[in-house]
Amino acid sequence: MTASFITPEWVQDAVFYQIFPDRFAASPILEKPNNLEAWDAPPTPHGFKGGDLLGVAEKLDYLQDLGVNAIYFTPVFQSASNHRYHTHDYFRVDPLLGGDAALRRLLKEAHRRGIKIVLDGVFNHASRGFFQFNHILECGAQSPYLDWFRVKGFPLNAYQGKPNYDCWWGLAALPEFNHQNPQVRRFIFDVARYWLEQGIDGWRLDVPFCVDDDRFWQEFRQVVKQTNPDAYITGEIPWDAERWLQGDQFDGVMNYLLTYACWGFFGGEKMDKELVGHWYEHGPQYFTPQADRFAENVRALLKKYPRPAVQSQLNLLDSHDTARFLSIAGGDKRLQRLAALFLFTYPGAPCIYYGDEIGLEGGKDPDCRRAFPWDENRWDNDLRDFYRTLAGLRHQHAVLRHGSFEVLYAAGQVLVYLRQQEGEAAVIVINRSAAASFELDLPVTDVLPEGMAFRNAIGQGGAAVGEGRLRGLTLPPLSAAVLLPGNG
Template sequence: MSANFQTPKWVHDAVFYQIFPDRFAKSALVEKPTHLEDWDAPPTPYGFKGGDLLGVTEHLDYLQDLGITAIYFTPIFQSASNHRYHTHDYFKVDPLLGGEKAFQTLLKEAHRRNIRIVLDGVFNHASRGFFQFNHILECGKQSPYLDWFKIHGFPLNAYEGKPRYECWWSIPALPTFNHANPQVRKFIMEVGRYWLEQGIDGWRLDVPFEVKEPGFWEEFRSVVKSVNPEAYITGEIPWDARPWLQGNQFDGVMNYLLTYSLWSFFGGEHLQEDLVGHWRSHGPEYFVKDAESFAQQITLLQNLYPLPAVQAQMNLLDSHDTARFLSLVNGRKEALRLAALVLFTYPGAPTIYYGDEIGMEGGKDPDCRRGFPWDTSRWDMDLRNYFKSLIMIRKSHPALRDGSWEILKAENQWLAYARKHENDYVVVLLNNSPQTNFLEVTLKEFSGEESLKNLLNGEMVKIEGNILRYKLAPYSGTILSQGQY
């Protein structure tokens, strides 16, 4: 680990909200072309619904009310795909999203509400329309940009036949950059710098493990931190991320290893394996079914990485790349609630994939990218209030953010853990079984007739000596706390 590994304190304290820009909200102020899909129609691989950044701006009050402190946007740069991972221009905000002007408005309004903005950087590959690749496509061997990509022959067969260039996952639409070319490297570093100078608060890096050029992400980190030492760098590493979290590359990663355990443990026998699909292979040992293994894995995960990284992880239940949690667990809200309870009481920044808080469902991509229903009659209001409570609790308790971690007990599908930071002490209890359970936990910090407060309903819970006894309904959990918080 790098001796002076520091991660931004605001990330330790952050509650992220992940937005897929085409699907969150649509403003009447952004002029749109004609052929958009209905907002509520099932998502398709190529169709656009027309969400935009002024739409997001118009709903910042909703996010602020929910308690969100940071937004991670999947890509917003000019791109000929609805998810915008096929970057056409790294220096432009997509015109469908409202362009640069809408983005600057969003940034200003978000910052005014102390909501930070993290953008998605797709630096492994570009797209067929990206200027330097299009240049080779148009000019062939005589393009001076030949060295920007990894070309094997001509014609390139970009739109028909077998492509004669390296592309990500053999997808011809995604030609892989030649990162060994210093001009490519410089270009990407300039993109990194440019948007930070425009005021963003960090980068989420797409498939960064694909970039194997020595020193690449180290240089990226130093560029980013030179513009803003408090900027956040998180990587999409869906497996053991140790190589990237030693202090010289990323601050955190999208902590999918935690996600797998949440899916598996709370999904239990209801987990939809067809929706899990290939994700299982990224960390099979995290797919655990019993409380003991769950406790072990989510503890082990914290010890895998240096503490500054653990505190700056981007923890998530799901994302635009997975089925939604609720669908993965076959619609069982109680499982979602339990998983959220862990998410919001675990070290690292919890991230809500847009709409999870109101009970949105969705299978594999593209179904997990439905339009957010702004008709509140379609919301699960109890669920939303529950998420809001969890956020408030997390924000009120430093123990939940930067506190220590101790498994108190794990057996028979129930679990208790404690988190402590200075005077702040929190106990989390979970019953992941179909039976009502009487939990009995020894709290070695206690010795007399003390009480803990149930943070979800305000009730006081007595501790007898140092024994906490608590009755939990099937598939339920709670948070107890001592102290002034």
Template sequence: MTTPDWVKHAVFYQIFPDRFARSGQVAHQDEVELKPWGTPPDEQGFQGGDLYGIINNLDYLDELGITALYLNPIFASAANHRYHTYDYYEVDPLLGGNDALRALLDAAHARDIRVVLDGVFNHASRGFWPFHHVLENGPDSPYVDWFEIKDWPLRPYSSTATKPHNYAAWHDLPALPEFNTDNPEVQDYLLDVAEHWINFGIDGWRLDVPAEIDNPPFWREFRDVVKSANPEAYLVGEIWEEAPAWLEGDRFDALMNYPLLGPILSFFGAKSLRNYTKAHLTFDPLDAEAFVTDVDEVLALYNWEATCAQLNLLDSHDMARAQWIMGDDATALRQATLFLMTMPGAPCIYYGDEVGLSSDGDPHCRGAFPEDEDDWDTDLLAFYRKATTLRHRYEVLRTGRVEWLRAEERTVAFRRELGEREAVVVFNAGTTTANVELAPDAVLSSALSLAWPLDADEDGLHLNGIPEPVTIPARSARVWVNAPAQS
């Protein structure tokens, strides 16, 4: 199996387009009534974030160390989250239309920033033109077999128990008619959509609920079509549980790595976790030994190519924000983020986490990015910038092999090794200073330099009590790290 090399070195930023930035450059927005920016996200409606707003913030994203964007759906839709697609060939006019996507791709690519789009191919919407055609023409429509219809006439708005909707719909929601993906015409349509936007210039697809399309040959052909158009295109699936069958080289390059998210928040946020569950995720306090066991199991699930291409995240638009789950402990968030930056797989920052956004799950986690910098946690933002800098600076943190060195109480230590380079990483998630002893063979090099903190004038970890640089003693001697609380 081979995966796109750029992904292994990327730092992603996930954007919910309606809530990231409003540019004032979308003419169509002058003709409609938008919600005020910052309206509570539990209210329906559109707040007017658009693709030009993303372009206007590329300097900010560049400074944050972002090299790839993952955008939630951008195609024409009657929902602010745009998972209710009604035209797969048109970017939503409220986002600026196709011209705005062209401008975003050109501007991002000029900065070596990739752009991955959300592909929603399991279901469409009631406004999707073939479904509307069936609604108007009944069984006489040539698109009748694009959907799984039980009887006639269609009931797309019925909500009564005696006469519910009468067609297959995602999660039984009548607004989301499911495609009949066993129909070759439907398959051809979806494959053409996938190829069209790759040819337009996007750098990959994040596939929404792909397991709902239980058709491995379709996904194999999907991969063939996309990779033929661009061999370096990234295919990542939204599957919340362990799913090795999807990463055998014939379907996806990677998955959204939710199984890694659980132990990370449960360990670093152990003392302040909220009572929260989502899908297959549960958050219960973990000690170091259980944490390492869980993380090691995730790292062993897939071959190394796939592991280095995983989309690693702490939260997303579908769940509560990481800081909220960890009881608004910003220090725990910093540790969890830094740990993500030292793991194989592409780290992904959910928009606004870096300035302190904290909230319960959908829809609250989809709040507007604060326009006023006075509302930002600027210390946290500075930390995120340093954390991404660390990852970009040392390739060993991106693709080096992982070997665990210690797991005891609230401290963990591991080594990343790549050729003749190594990094020794130590975390103390406890509330008191820890004297972390490493075995004589824990460090292979004869000398190490302190890599974190990045600033020489900051107080940081000490190796054998001596600040950087440090010479490692004879291999018969132990190495110890004096690690301050939550460092």
């Protein structure tokens, strides 16, 4: 680990909300081109709904009410794809999203509310329409930009045949940059610097493991931190991320290993393996319905990385790349509640995938990218209240953000853990069993003082320490308690 590994404080205190910009909200102010899909129609691979960034700005009250203080956007730059991972222009916000002006407005409105904005940096590959690649496509071997990509032959098989240039996953639509070209590196660093200068608060990096060059990401970090020392860098690493979390590259990663553990434990017997799909391969050992193994896994994750990185992880139950947790868990909202509760009471920044909080379901891509239904009759307001409560607890109780994490009990499908710091304490009790109640009665002599009383912050009752044991609470199946000091 680098001697001075410092990650942004605000990330450690953040509740993130992930937005897929085409699908969250469409401002009535912005005129759109004509050929859009109906907002509520099922998503298609290539169709557009017409969400935009002004729409997001108009919904900041909703997000603030939910307890969100940071937004991670999937890509917003000009792109000929609805997910915008096929970047056409890195220096322009997509016109469909309202262009640069909409981002400026959003940044201003968000920052006024103390909400941070993190953008998606897609720096491994560009698109066929990206200027320097299109240049080669149009001018052939005589393009000055020939060494911006790794071209193996002419004519380029960009729209027919087998691609004869390096591209991501062999997809012709996604030509990979030649990061060994210093001009390409500078271009990417210029992009990173430019948008930070425009006011964004950090970068989420798309498939950074594909750029197999530590020096590249080290330079990237230097550029970012020199521009804004408080900017967040988080990488999409769907497996062990030690390589990138030594202090010289990223601050955190999208903590997919934790995601797998949550799918396995909270999904349990209801977990839909078909919806989990290829993600299973990235960490089969994390998929376990057993509390003891789950506890072991999530504890190990806290030791795997330096503490500054652990505190800056982006912890998620799902994303635009996975089926939604609720669908993976067979549509059982009780399981979603337990998983969310765990996420909000575990070290690292929880991230809500837009719509999860109102009970939006969704299978694999593109179904997981449905448009947010703004008709409140379609919302599960109890679920939304629960998320609001979780976010509120996390904001109010620093122990839930910064405290130590100690497992007090993990057996069968029950998990009990203690968060503690400087006289603050919280005990989280989760009964994942669908059948059995759990009566809390655990030895705590070494960790909690005799006589200490707790109230359940998310429900009835409470518990207290007597005769060296924490007891007094019985949890029905599929329920949980957050015990905070006080009388229940």
